[in-house]
């Protein structure tokens with residue numbers, strides 16, 4: 542009989558920080574029976590970010606892991622690259638499988654470089670993945686294939702339940718009923734996507750408006766949902782004028798990105814991290830651009846954002 546994962550072998554070890562746990566005793570290339578899948582989903586809901594070490598997975602197996610947590614969806618950036626003439630599977634910019642993104646700092650010849658058409662070796666500021674689409678992914682899976690031997694490219698995650706919980710009462714009051722329109726013109730490194738024109742006013746920003754506080758569909762808890770902060774004109778509070786929006790966002794970002802809310806990971810080959818885009822943000826330090834770094838990402842299929850501002854239907 543083929544080997545399968547066993548629930549008794551699972552170990553969930555919390556990081557001791559504001560979020561994240563390491564899961565041991567599992568090989569995600571093997572089949573996971575229902576009780577293992579349930580235990581993993583519970584560990585994810587409890588810890589927001591899960592780390593699995595020494596995983597060796599094909600893209601298909603990575604997508605099968607995504608299925609444990611709700612299925613997979615394509616990255617919002619994919620269409621921009623295809624529109625700009627990139628052919629799926631021909632370069633690292635657009636992976637062959639529509640639901641896999643290659644996160645690397647390699648150029649077309651496979652050499653590590655500072656700048657690519659995607660995020661390259663840049664530092665990536667705090668953000669949640671694909672908040673600029675109508676139905677953002679519930680989570681993301683990132684599996685490392687090549688990591689820089691001299692370090693760099695560390696990823697940090699922060700707990701946005703705690704960010705909301707600890708928000709001063711006056712700020713909680715100020716954001717009530719308000720929404721952020723999320724900028725879909727730029728990538729996570731802050732550069733404009735291929736074929737995109739720079740915006741001149743807030744009316745040029747066409748992304749979706751999401752509530753500033755969302756309700757997690759599994760835990761029922763409230764979390765701050767900020768997306769990504771760029772230079773004006775960009776994401777803004779729909780209900781406020783430009784100056785008031787910028788002032789409020791500055792206060793929220795300062796609160797949401799405090800060190801006490803975060804956990805940081807220094808990658809090794811075979812590390813797989815699963816994070817929840819509904820209640821966490823993440824950032825990445827700069828990569829030494831002489832060092833290759835290659836990872837494959839899959840997005841966990843999302844569900845429509847549940848607003849904290851609408852009355853919740855009685856159970």
Ligand SMILES: [Fe+2]
Pocket residue numbers: 668669670729823
């Ligand atoms: Fe990201």
